[in-house]
Amino acid sequence: MKHDDLLRQGKAKSVYLTNNPDELRVVFRDDITAFDGQKKNVLQGKGMYNAMVTAYIYPLIEEAGIPTHFLQAVDANTHLVRRLSMIPLEVIVRNRAAGSLVKNYGFTEGHLLSPPLIVMDMKDDSRHDPMINDEITAALGIATAAEIAEIKRLALAVNEVLHKNLAAKDLDLVDMKFEFGRDAAGTIRLGDEISMDSMRLWDHGIVGASLDKDVYRKELGDVIDTYASAAKRICGK
Ligand SMILES: Nc1ncnc2c1ncn2[C@@H]1O[C@H](COP(=O)(O)OP(=O)(O)OP(=O)(O)O)[C@@H](O)[C@H]1O
Ligand SMILES: [Mg+2]
Known part of the structure; x- marks a missing residue:
């Protein structure tokens, strides 16, 4: 799958279309912001740690019977999710x-x-x-x-x-x-x-x-x- 079609660039993540219209790729970037975006930095590794924790937590939530968007971790910073x-x-x-x-x-x-x-x-x-x-x-x-x-x-x-x-x-x-x-x-x-x-x-x-x-x-x-x-x-x- 390609990474070409940027759907949305948020303050900390970028969301890409995939070949499947029901699925998206979410890339956790190293950008960190606070106070409505007034404070901004790039901290190497930050995206990876947030992606790691999210990929750990969502399966626990699914197992408890709560529907989530999470499908799978693709690499250290990227998740495949259901489009919502x-x-x-x-x-x-x-x-x-x-x-x-x-x-x-x-x-x-x-x-x-x-x-x-x-x-x-x-x-x-x-x-x-x-x-x-x-x-x-x-x-x-x-x-x-x-x-x-x-x-x-x-x-x-x-x-x-x-x-x-x-x-x-x-x-x-x-x-x-x-x-x-x-x-x-x-x-x-x-x-x-x-x-x-x-x-x-x-x-x-x-x-x-x-x-x-x-x-x-x-x-x-x-x-x-x-x-x-x-x-x-x-x-x-
Ligand atoms: N499953 C999904 N389908 C579609 N959009 C999603 C899904 N999960 C998250 N999003 C959206 O993707 C974007 C994620 O990017 P990010 O969190 O960086 O942006 P942001 O919300 O604009 O910034 P911030 O969270 O810092 O206010 C958000 O707009 C979020 O609402
Ligand atoms: Mg956000």
Whole structure:
């Protein structure tokens, strides 16, 4: 298969058409960005570590009965996925307070959220990804009420699988961001990636001991060393 037909160049991944209209190739690049793209760097190896973690996690999620887009890893930076019609929402599940929850609402960092919270942002960089609710989502025609309920059910189910898997590796899954889409049959599937760019992971029991993109956002240490050690702990190699 060729790599010619670029469908979309995102901030961190490039998406290519394949010979099969139902399948895409996703290439995880070494670009890293934060703060709506205002901070940008290229860090060699970053794409590979995120691809490795995503390729480890999606089969676990599928095994738990949650439909995903993932088909197979093609090489260290490239995945073959099902083409989805993406739903422009960032679905965030939070097990502990961090980031915007602390900044905007005054939670103490690390405050346990039980049951987990779901927050949804509209995925639109030009509007700075505003927080959205079910009524606005339905009124805009982004998703039906039934689809929103299904998205939330799936998001909580993914959180449960991952939280447990990572806790066994002494990693606290603080929060994570999901993107969902519809496949050709209209089934809602988990798309995009689950990686150090999209999860907050803390070393077990230590508030703010980040093993994720917060190390880049807040300049807490060497980003590639952090991604490498997180990938090793998650994937066990
Ligand atoms: N299975 C899929 N089918 C179609 N598009 C997908 C699929 N999975 C992910 N995408 C889309 O591919 C793009 C991935 O690129 P990337 O994550 O770099 O872009 P971005 O979302 O624009 O940037 P950022 O995530 O940094 O805001 C996103 O637009 C994402 O919604
Ligand atoms: Mg993205």
